[in-house]
Amino acid sequence: MSSVLAIDVGGTKAAVRAVTGGTATSGAAAERIVAERTVRWEDGTAAGDLRRLREAAAGLGAGRPDAVAVAFPGTLDAAGVVTRWPTRPSWRGIDLPGLLREWFGVRPLIGDDAAFAAYAETHARDVPTLFYLGLGTGVGGAYARRGDPPERVTPCEAGHVVVRPDAPERCDCGRHGCLQAYASGPRVLAEARWRRGRPVTPSELAAGLRAGHRWAHAALDPAVAALGLTVADLAELLAPAVVAIGGGLGAGVPALTDRVRAEAARRLRAGTPAPDVRPARFGARASLEGAVLAATRTLPVPATNPATNPATNPATDPATGPAADPAATGPTSTTRPASITEPAPTTERKQRHDGRQPARPAPLAVPR
């Protein structure tokens, strides 16, 4: 019986999920045991964060999983060492693959959190292309096509797309008018606090929107304007069929998605197809779901299941068949693939998708 461990590392917390039995997508539901835990960072030190993370994994009984995947928002060097994460600078210098291998005895798959989320969202929908926008402590983005394995999903620095260059609002990157300065979770809550006259929690904002309070709807105005413009620009640049909005803010505030869809339609040129703007299907768990799927792909092909084994059923081979669902059809090799934190041709693994050719595997981590 196989087991996978998925970790979604965030700016204020981490979510850990252990899946035992079958696989995340092809195993019979009755055979699967899923356990999940969320831990909040406490003292601001990397040592404290890592201790909490390890305790959470241990609490799930994830001693020696067969595969581990980690969704991470910071920047890694070619060896997987954290080089930059403005949200939690104390993580700089941590050898993430080495540490996780020491903990779990298996080489981890480490990918950009937005890329894993885009992978999961595309996997769950029958659409040719999808752009994921994750609204959390920062704003992440990634572009995926149907059938792309996770390492071909292209993350980007969507939060640092400038939407108002002359605006007074300064992003934490130092520039003015970045999307993140309007649409991050903390920024929207700050706007809500200003409108309401006292602190507002995410659940209070959601409740205020449901109740039709003016302050709550007004609190979304800057984010809606910035996101609507961004989605309109995405339609011109990449023409994604779907824009999925996730992260804590995207998942917890459905009214935001509705308004962004309308604002993007208003901004588009006449006749330009509008992306279908939707809440992320996996909500705030999209990155974690993608990590589970990515880890599952690295498991050896079950020899007793020829219907889903590409080695014995070429029609399901993602390389030659329709392969709408790479994770469901199993990995293409019986050997564990190299970690996507393996050395890449460039030292800083950053690249952008050209919208035409399949991008080189881009396991990047973008600074947010």
Ligand SMILES: [Zn+2]
């Ligand atoms: Zn910025």
